[in-house]
Every structure is written in structure tokens, then in C-alpha cells.
Amino acid sequence: MESIFNSKQEFIECYRSQIMAITGKDFEHASDFDRFNALARLIASRARTVQTATDNRVAKSGKKRVYYFSIEFLIGRLLDNYLLNFGARDLVCQGLRDLGADLDDLCDLEPDPALGNGGLGRLAACLLDSMAHEGIAGYGNGMRYRYGLFKQEILDGRQVETTDEWLASGYPWEVRRQDKAVTIGFGGRVVGYEDGGRMYYRTEDTQDVLAVPYDIPVVGYGGKTVNKLRVWSTEPLEEHFDLDAFNRGSYAEADAHRADAEAISAILYPNDAGEHGRLLRLKQEYLFVAAGISTILDTFRLEHGRAWSELPDFVAIHTNDTHPAMCGPELMRILIDEERLGWDEAWSIVTKTLSYTNHTILPEALETWSIGTFSKLLPRLYQIIEEIARRWQDDFDKSRTGWQDLLRNTAILWDGQVRMANLSVICSHSVNGVAKIHTDILEHTVLKDFYALMPDKFNNKTNGISHRRFLAESNPGYARLITEVIGDAWLDDASQLARLTEFESDPSFLERAARVKRENKARLARYMAAEHAISIDPNTIFDVQVKRFHSYKRQLLNIFKIMDIYNRRISDPNFAVAPTTFIFSGKAASSYAFAKETIRLINSVADVINADARVNEIMRVCFIPDFRVSNAQLIYPAAEISEQISTAGMEASGTSNMKLMMNGAITLGTLDGANIEIVNLAGADSEMIFGLTAEEVEELREKGTYFAWDMYNADRARLGRVIDELTDDTFSALSGNFESIRNEVMQSNDANLVMKDFGSYVDAWERLTATYADPMSWNRRSVHNTATSGWFSSDRTIREYRDEIWHA
Ligand code: 7GP
Numbered sequence: 001m002e003s004i005f006n007s008k009q010e011f012i013e014c015y016r017s018q019i020m021a022i023t024g025k026d027f028e029h030a031s032d033f034d035r036f037n038a039l040a041r042l043i044a045s046r047a048r049t050v051q052t053a054t055d056n057r058v059a060k061s062g063k064k065r066v067y068y069f070s071i072e073f074l075i076g077r078l079l080d081n082y083l084l085n086f087g088a089r090d091l092v093c094q095g096l097r098d099l100g101a102d103l104d105d106l107c108d109l110e111p112d113p114a115l116g117n118g119g120l121g122r123l124a125a126c127l128l129d130s131m132a133h134e135g136i137a138g139y140g141n142g143m144r145y146r147y148g149l150f151k152q153e154i155l156d157g158r159q160v161e162t163t164d165e166w167l168a169s170g171y172p173w174e175v176r177r178q179d180k181a182v183t184i185g186f187g188g189r190v191v192g193y194e195d196g197g198r199m200y201y202r203t204e205d206t207q208d209v210l211a212v213p214y215d216i217p218v219v220g221y222g223g224k225t226v227n228k229l230r231v232w233s234t235e236p237l238e239e240h241f242d243l244d245a246f247n248r249g250s251y252a253e254a255d256a257h258r259a260d261a262e263a264i265s266a267i268l269y270p271n272d273a274g275e276h277g278r279l280l281r282l283k284q285e286y287l288f289v290a291a292g293i294s295t296i297l298d299t300f301r302l303e304h305g306r307a308w309s310e311l312p313d314f315v316a317i318h319t320n321d322t323h324p325a326m327c328g329p330e331l332m333r334i335l336i337d338e339e340r341l342g343w344d345e346a347w348s349i350v351t352k353t354l355s356y357t358n359h360t361i362l363p364e365a366l367e368t369w370s371i372g373t374f375s376k377l378l379p380r381l382y383q384i385i386e387e388i389a390r391r392w393q394d395d396f397d398k399s400r401t402g403w404q405d406l407l408r409n410t411a412i413l414w415d416g417q418v419r420m421a422n423l424s425v426i427c428s429h430s431v432n433g434v435a436k437i438h439t440d441i442l443e444h445t446v447l448k449d450f451y452a453l454m455p456d457k458f459n460n461k462t463n464g465i466s467h468r469r470f471l472a473e474s475n476p477g478y479a480r481l482i483t484e485v486i487g488d489a490w491l492d493d494a495s496q497l498a499r500l501t502e503f504e505s506d507p508s509f510l511e512r513a514a515r516v517k518r519e520n521k522a523r524l525a526r527y528m529a530a531e532h533a534i535s536i537d538p539n540t541i542f543d544v545q546v547k548r549f550h551s552y553k554r555q556l557l558n559i560f561k562i563m564d565i566y567n568r569r570i571s572d573p574n575f576a577v578a579p580t581t582f583i584f585s586g587k588a589a590s591s592y593a594f595a596k597e598t599i600r601l602i603n604s605v606a607d608v609i610n611a612d613a614r615v616n617e618i619m620r621v622c623f624i625p626d627f628r629v630s631n632a633q634l635i636y637p638a639a640e641i642s643e644q645i646s647t648a649g650m651e652a653s654g655t656s657n658m659k660l661m662m663n664g665a666i667t668l669g670t671l672d673g674a675n676i677e678i679v680n681l682a683g684a685d686s687e688m689i690f691g692l693t694a695e696e697v698e699e700l701r702e703k704g705t706y707f708a709w710d711m712y713n714a715d716r717a718r719l720g721r722v723i724d725e726l727t728d729d730t731f732s733a734l735s736g737n738f739e740s741i742r743n744e745v746m747q748s749n750d751a752n753l754v755m756k757d758f759g760s761y762v763d764a765w766e767r768l769t770a771t772y773a774d775p776m777s778w779n780r781r782s783v784h785n786t787a788t789s790g791w792f793s794s795d796r797t798i799r800e801y802r803d804e805i806w807h808a
Pocket residue numbers: 117118119120121123271272321359360365434463651652653654655673
């Protein structure tokens with residue numbers, strides 16, 4: 001691979017002058033942050049040089065451009081990743097060492113952009129990485145939230161949300177593209193006018209804001225392709241600074257106009273449960289859609305003029321879930337109102353250009369907007385949606401039996417609401433789920449009516465992860481070992497990891513892999529001690545559940561297991577427990593009371609167990625605050641058990657399951673999401689599966705014969721005791737008891753079947769941890785997981801999108 005620096009000496013010279021240019025200091029007097037900042041800016045400027053070359057190449061060759069619209073991009077830190085992708089890591093590392101600095105220390109100073117909630121946002125980032133690696137001209141389009149999501153702190157066991165000021169010291173990777181700013185109008189009224197015998201429409205008296213793009217380079221491994229992620233920030237179109245108010249001392253009032261505009265890109269709403277600021281979120285959705293579409297069409301006009309019928313040949317627009325669902329109507333609006341195409345022609349272009357991925361079957365996450373709110377905020381867009389909806393209805397085949405049901409379920413406007421998922425399906429030529437079982441559920445349950453009407457639209461694209469970030473970069477010790485035995489081609493082609501199977505029975509390789517795991521555990525322990533003053537013991541099993549908190553993900557089941565093991569050990573000191581550290585991390589939506597109570601329960605149980613001398617040598621519970629990409633990269637490599645315990649049928653795919661598998665953790669999980677595909681690839685012997693299957697869950701729900709109290713009564717000694725401990729002060733020291741959790745499982749009849757799966761889960765955990773006593777067998781399964789994980793590289797996922805959806 002060609003490096004971006006010809007020699008170490010050249011790097012040092014460029015770096016020194018970069019520091020001088022930015023800070024006016026020489027290297028010796030620059031602060032650590034100055035040094036990080038200058039290094040990142042240096043790499044960013046090299047990246048932009050390659051980006052320009054990439055772009056010229058694309059323009060010249062007439063290659064199709066793919067635009068990936070997502071309201072979240074959890075990109076993580078970039079410095080280490082881009083050095084790796086540019087093949088410059090060793091050289092820069094040595095250059096810094098010569099100067100007396102340490103690369104890892106500088107990398108640690110990089111802010112971790114909080115531009116996502118969880119899986120959907122991280123998937124978007126992995127797909128960008130793989131698009132660049134595969135040489136696809138692929139661009140992210142999203143929002144630049146000033147405060148991102150929120151920073152999670154734990155106080156008295158509770159989650160406390162504070163602002164995440166990730167931009168406070170500047171962000172070295174972005175460039176502001178004032179020249180590409182777009183005016184976006186909200187509200188106003190639609191005015192019709194006649195021209196050449198046809199009616200056209202425009203919106204007048206809108207309230208306008210300026211959408212200003214910031215571009216972040218996306219460096220593909222190999223350094224040949226650099227794409228970009230464009231994120232939009234909002235500002236007032238014109239300053240209306242009120243001098244009179246200012247002179248009166250009313251400073252906030254003086255600048256209120258600016259504050260109103262900037263509010264649109266201030267924060268990312270936690271979107272997996274009750275939402276705040278719905279109106280603001282709707283504004284965000286339209287803003288990044290309209291600004292993004294405007295950019296796309298500008299580029300197209302430049303390269304292809306107004307040959308709109310060719311748009312689908314040169315442009316693919318992918319909508320990541322329903323947040324960008326307005327892409328369809330917005331594109332229609334421009335083609336009809338501004339480019340003056342007829343409806344049918346415009347519609348055919350739109351549907352050939354758009355595609356849609358669904359990420360959840362949770363009904364509360366399928367977005368809807370009240371028609372009143374929507375039509376007031378976006379009157380012209382609403383008219384277009386009405387027309388799309390009307391034509392959908394008019395064109396309906398009413399000779400079909402059951403057409404009324406089909407129509408009701410597929411309607412875009414229903415019950416005073418705009419249904420964004422239905423809009424997305426209707427406007428797209430492709431609809432995909434993110435794991436086989438999930439696509440199946442979409443086809444046969446959630447979107448079954450669409451599937452009945454247009455089965456060819458549906459396809460599956462099982463998620464993937466960037467194996468370069470989550471294996472090569474996060475787990476350097478393991479990566480070195482792997483490269484030593486199979487060479488480094490796996491960085492380029494993850495299927496090469498299969499060559500590790502040869503070493504599964506090589507005791508010295510297994511021994512060395514185990515040593516790396518041990519070092520990774522010690523590294524995580526050091527992080528916990530330094531950042532959170534929590535001590536954990538690398539000699540115990542690291543049992544890890546890290547993901548968003550949600551009832552269906554069943555962190556509750558995990559903590560019930562821990563309570564049960566604790567109870568049994570206290571009652572019987574001879575009860576054998578494999579020494580284990582139970583690690584949790586993840587955020588709960590700020591308005592999601594049950595999830596937040598689960599966090600408090602975990603911390604309360606941790607408080608009691610960790611302070612109990614009778615068990616704390618063999619059990620420790622540890623909650624790692626503020627789960628984000630950067631600390632995730634420390635956690636995955638240290639994990640030995642991967643907890644993937646969602647109620648079967650509920651988790652669309654999961655991606656931490658893949659990251660953990662790749663790093664050699666053994667899955668303890670239900671047959672849900674991509675766990676199923678993990679077991680198929682690695683074999684049942686290498687994972688530990690328990691619990692109800694999706695069909696069994698479905699059947700139980702349909703029969704209506706499940707009663708939480710039956711579970712309680714059938715196992716009073718263990719499960720009953722755990723339930724009682726929620727309210728009997730055993731774990732109440734950290735801010736009180738847990739009535740609401742008890743009510744959720746007992747009074748509300750345990751919607752996620754925690755009690756039903758409890759027995760088989762604890763049993764599976766015991767059987768799995770008992771095998772830890774045979775390190776060779778454990779290590780063999782661990783390496784086997786890595787060896788069979790290559791298919792989960794997002795490079796494979798993106799090739800499927802490219803070949804089967806985008807045809808790029
Ligand atoms: C998540 C799904 O819960 C997870 O199963 C999947 O692996 C991931 O997307 C990527 O496909 N969903 C979200 O993060 C989310 O916000 C609401 O869904 C729309």
C-alpha cells in the first residue's frame with residue numbers, strides 16, 4: 001500500500017510545520033491537545049487531497065453515486081482508523097516516538113462524536129467505511145448535532161444525562177462548506193400559478209433557515225478512495241440581531257432569532273422510546289433530506305445536465321430507516337414544481353432511485369406524524385404526499401380478495417397520521433431487513449400486506465461491521481497474532497479469517513490468543529480504574545452485555561441471573577460459581593423510565609455484591625458509564641461471553657453480537673436476529689443457545705396462556721425470591737426499591753417473557769461457565785468464533801447492497 005508520507009522524515013517535517021501553522025508554537029511547546037489536533041488536521045488535509053482525486057475520477061468515469069441518508073452516524077474516533085486505512089500507522093507512530101510523543105495517547109484525546117443513539121447509527125458508519133473500501137462512490141448525508149445525544153453519568157446508581165460538548169474544542173476532521181449552504185423553508189402557504197397551460201405551485205411566506213454543510217472525509221482501507229460524510233448544521237438565514245434589546249441588557253432576546261434557527265441542529269433525540277420535541281425532530285428530518293437532495297441534484301445537473309430520466313442510472317438514494325422518508329416527496333416536489341416534469345415521469349424516476357432499510361419491528365418506533373402538524377410545517381410536501389396516497393389508493397387492485405384490509409394497512413394517511421414506513425415502502429424500489437429472521441418477520445408480519453402486493457421489492461441484507469475498526473484497530477494484539485500466522489490479506493478481505501481454522505488445534509497459537517485476551521482484560525481494568533475508580537479482576541470471566549437499554553433486550557434477565565447466582569451462593573457456600581465479572585454498558589432514552597430503572601437496579605445489585613466479602617472474590621458487577629464507540633473498542637476485545645438475550649423475534653439483527661464474536665467471545669444467546677446466522681456459521685458447539693424461539697414466543701402470545709404468576713409460583717425458591725428482592729430492601733440502598741420493575745413483570749404480565757426464559761438462561765450460563773475450567777477447549781471455541789466471523793464484515797454487506805439494490 002502506498003503511504004501518504006514518503007518517509008518518516010517527511011512526516012516529521014510536515015507535522016512540525018502543521019503545529020506551527022495552527023498554534024504558532026513549535027512541537028516542544030505545544031500541548032498534547034495541540035499535538036493531537038495538528039496531527040488530525042494533517043491527516044485530514046491529505047485525505048481531502050485523495051478525496052478530490054476520487055471525486056474527479058468518479059465524475060470522469062460517470063460512475064453511479066450512492067447517497068446514504070441517515071439521521072445518525074456513529075463514526076467514532078477517526079485518527080487511528082485513518083492512519084491504518086492509509087497504511088501510515090507505523091511510520092507516524094515511529095515519527096512521534098522520535099519526537100517524544102505517543103500515538104495512542106494522542107488518539108485518546110480525540111472527541112467521540114455523539115451523532116447517534118445505537119445500532120442504526122453505528123451501522124451507517126460501518127457501511128460508509130466499507131463503501132470507501134469497495135471503491136463505491138458513496139456519501140453519507142446526515143445531521144451535525146452540536147450536542148449530539150447526551151453524556152451518561154451515573155449518580156447514586158441512576159443515569160443522569162448531561163450535554164455532550166463534543167465540538168467544544170473544535171473538530172479537526174470537518175470543513176465548513178459555506179459555498180454549499182442551502183436555504184430551507186418551513187411553514188408558509190402554497191400558491192398556485194399557471195404557466196403554459198399548466199398549474200404549478202410554490203410556497204410563499206416561509207420561515208427560512210440556512211442549512212450549512214460540514215464535510216468529513218471517509219478514508220477507505222488502501223487509501224485509494226476517500227469519500228465524504230456531509231452533515232448539516234442550521235443557522236439563521238440573515239442576522240436579526242436586536243440592538244435595542246441588547247442595549248437594554250436583554251442579551252438572550254437580542255439573539256433569539258439565531259437561537260431559534262440553531263435549535264434545529266442542537267441535539268439528537270433519543271429515538272427508541274417516547275420522543276420529545278416532536279416538531280423539532282420533524283424539522284430535522286426535512287432539513288437534512290431537503291438539503292441533501294438539493295446537493296445531489298446540483299451535482300447531477302453539473303455532470304448530466306437536465307437528463308432527469310437518467311437520474312436512476314447515476315444516482316442511488318438509500319434511506320436508513322424512515323427518518324429520511326421525505327426523500328420521495330421532496331424529490332417529487334423538485335422534479336414537478338421546479339423542473340416541471342409530469343407526475344408519472346417524476347414518479348418513475350423517484351421510485352427507481354430510492355431504496356429503504358427497516359431496522360426495527362417495534363411498533364412504537366415506526367414513525368407517524370399528525371397530519372395537522374405535518375401539513376402546517378410542510379404544506380407543499382404534504383400536498384404531494386396526499387397525491388401519492390391518493391394514487392396508491394386509486395390504483396389499488398380492488399378485485400383482490402381482502403383488498404380493503406390490504407389498503408387499510410398499506411395506506412400512507414390513516415387515522416389523522418402520516419405513516420412514514422408506508423411512505424418509504426411505496427416510494428422505494430427495494431425494501432430490506434437487516435438479518436434473515438428480521439426480513440422474514442417484515443414479510444410475514446409487520447409489512448406483510450406490502451409483501452403480498454409486491455414480493456419482489458423485499459430482500460434481506462444481513463448487517464455487518466467494520467472488521468478493520470472492530471478487530472484490527474480495537475484489538476491490536478490479536479490482529480498482530482492473526483497477521484503473523486495468515487498474513488495481512490484479511491484486512492482487505494475478511495473471508496481470509498477462515499484460514500485461522502487451521503490454528504484452532506494449535507496449542508501454542510491458542511495459548512498466545514489467550515494471552516492477548518488476558519492483556520485486553522487488563523487494559524479494560526486499567527480504564528475502569530483510571531476513569532471510574534472501579535476495580536475489576538482480569539482473572540475472572542468477562543461476561544458482557546453492552547447495547548442500548550430496552551425491555552426487549554432484556555438486561556433485566558441478565559441482572560435476575562446475577563441476583564439468583566448471588567442468592568444461591570450466599571445460601572450455600574459450596575455452590576460452585578465460576579469467578580465472573582458481569583459487565584454492562586449502555587444508555588437509556590431519557591424518557592424511558594423502565595430502562596432507567598433497570599440501570600439503577602444493576603448498579604444497586606453491583607453495590608451490594610461488590611461490597612459483600614462472602615462473594616466479591618468470585619462475583620463482581622460493573623456498569624461502564626457512557627457507552628460510546630471509543631470505550632466499546634476497549635470492551636469488545638476484553639469480552640469472553642457475549643450476552644445476546646433478546647426476546648426471540650424482537651431484535652432486528654444486533655451488531656454487538658458480531659463485534660464480540662469477531663473478538664473471540666462466545667455467544668450466550670437466544671435464536672434472535674443475527675444470532676441465528678452466527679450459530680449457523682460457527683456451529684452450535686461454539687455458542688450457547690437457550691430459551692424460546694421466535695415461533696414459540698409467537699405461539700405463546702397468541703394462545704394467551706402465559707401468566708407471570710405461574711412462573712413465580714413454579715419456582716418460588718429462586719425466581720420468586722429474585723422478584724421479592726425487588727421490593728424487600730435487599731438492593732434498595734441506592735435510592736430505594738424497584739416497585740415499577742416488579743409491576744412490569746408481575747402486574748403487566750412480563751411482556752418480554754423474562755420469567756419464562758429465566759430457568760433455561762441461568763442453566764445455560766452455568767453450563768457455559770463450567771466449561772471455562774478447560775482453557776484449551778474454551779480458547780479453541782474462541783478462535784473458532786473469530787475464524788468464522790469474516791462473513792460479518794460490512795464489506796460483504798455493502799457488496800450485497802451494491803449488487804442487489806444500488807447496481808452501482
Ligand atoms: C437497530 C436494531 O435494534 C438492531 O437490531 C440492528 O442491529 C441495528 O438497528 C442496525 O440495523 N435499531 C436502531 O438502532 C434504531 O434506532 C429505530 O431503530 C428506528
